[in-house]
Amino acid sequence: MHAGHAPAQASSPARTDIEAVLAERLVQPLFQPIVDLSTRTVVGVEALARGPAGTDLEFPDRLFAAARDAGRLGELDMLCSERALECAVAAPVAPPLVFVNAxxxxxxxxxxPRLVELILGGLPFREILEFTERALPALPGSLLRIAGQAQQWGNSLALDDVGVDPMSLAFLPVLEPEVIKLDMSLIRDPSAERTRAVCAVVRAEAQRTGAMVVGEGIETEEDLVTAEALGARWGQGWLFGRPGRIEQVSHRFDPVAASALPPPRPGFHQGGGTPFEVAAGGGPVTAGTREAIAAALTRLRDAVAADETAVVVASCPDPGIAETDGVTAALQELAGRVRSVILLDKPIPGEFAAAVIGPGYGCAVCVRSGRPLDLVTLHDLPAVAAVTRVLLNRHGS
Structure with missing residues (x-):
């Protein structure tokens, strides 16, 4: 551990307000094992933040609520990440993987600066940056930026709580995490139609990308069998160990666990080119007649009408394209039919793009100025996800 960043002792401090926690670095992470369900060996640990023991800020709900009320949530989040990595680095035996929540x-x-120092200093494990599904629609551009940074530094991504909100399934191919965590509610109700639908999408995504599926909340041997039946190969829960100090699980580490995950993909989440250029790499370019564009946008509208969990990501049409009969009106109708719309308010010069992405499917329409206009329509999910990433990277920029 870096000498200049040693934390204060976790004994009861004179003050227990959030300012004291931040100033004195009074976050003490606990670690819960994540295991291979077939061998019970520990493939990694998830860091769980705790405040000063014995105080009203010991547990994360009150700790983060206090930081939010004080307008210092970002500082606390960074401190929790720093302390998780510091403790894992200082462990007698390095874990193969360390999951850190964002x-x-x-x-x-x-x-x-401290977090960058730790990461660039060379971690003796692979960090897995874990996003909850709440992060996906909240700040998609920032999420992709941080995801790209993690990949650039040789680390990986996990999507947590999958199955709570159907929207998380729509964003799976956009984020394309190396780890997909099934929410414990699916383990508790494996026969439900919702569980079967979620797990079918997750299984298909894992087969396509090589992602590892983790079952959460495994408390009994019956839960373990259920998790495996739902497609999980790894798992975590009280059956394997409650959160504790990292030294409590080090004797069971699987040293080659990190090799089970796909390798990092620097640049994947940023991509290159404009939405139309990316789309043209995934589908044929055709003449963008008024009739062809109208038909393509109608297909997007029909996809949205059939699935209330779909997400629309689109750019405002370039003025030259907006003059084409029906484009602006069709976009407005499309946006009005779904719960989640991410709209780039600044037109991309000479282009218009709209993508509909839902659980296990996607479709997109991209138009480029010309005489006549050029049109690409996509129905291949990876290609649609690539166009969506390009759009999201421009969102808020």
Whole structure:
């Protein structure tokens, strides 16, 4: 651990307000094992933040609520990440993987100097940056920026609580995490139609990308069997160990666990080119007649009408394209039919793009100025996800 960043002792401090926690670095992470369900070996640990023991800020709900009320949530989130990595680095035996949670409300801030120092100093494990599904629609551009940074530094991504909100399934191919965590509610109700639908999408995504599926909340042997039946290969829960100091699980580490995950993909989340250029790499370019564009946008509208969990990501049409009969009106109708719309308010010069993405499917329409207009329509999910990433990277920029 860096000598200049040693934390204060976790004994009851004179003050227990959030300012004291931040100033004296009074966050003490606990670690819960994540295991291979077939061998019970520990493949990694998830860091769980705790405040000063014996105080009213010991547990994370009150700790983060206090930081939010004080307007210092971002600082606390960074401190929790710093302390998780510091403790894992200082462990007698390095874990193969360390899962660190990212607070959605803090995604739009730069990393702290201490966190950058730790990561660039060379971690003796692979860090897995864990997003909850709440982060996906909240700040998608910032999420992709941080995801790209993690990949650039050789780390990986996990999507947590999958199954709570159907929207998380729509964003799975956009984020394309190396780890997908099934929410414990699915383990508790494996026969439900919702569980079967979620797990079918997750299984298909894992087969396509090589992502590892983790079952959460495994408390009994019956839960373990259920998790495996739902497609999980790894799991976590009280059956394997409650949160504790990292030394409590080090004797069971699987040293080659990190090799089970896909390798990092620097640049994947940023992509390159405009939405139309990316779309043209995934589908044929055709003449964008008024009739062809209208038909393509109608297909997007029909996809949205059939699925209330779909997400629309679109750019405002370039003025030259907006003059084409029906484009602006069709976009407004499309946006009015779904719960979640992410709209780039600044037109991309010479282009218009709209993508509909839902659980296990996607479709997109991209138009480029010309005489006549050029049109690409996409129905291949990876290609649609690539266009969506390009749009989201421009969102808020």
């Amino acid at each position: 607070e959605p409300a803090a995604l739009d801030q730069p990393l702290s």
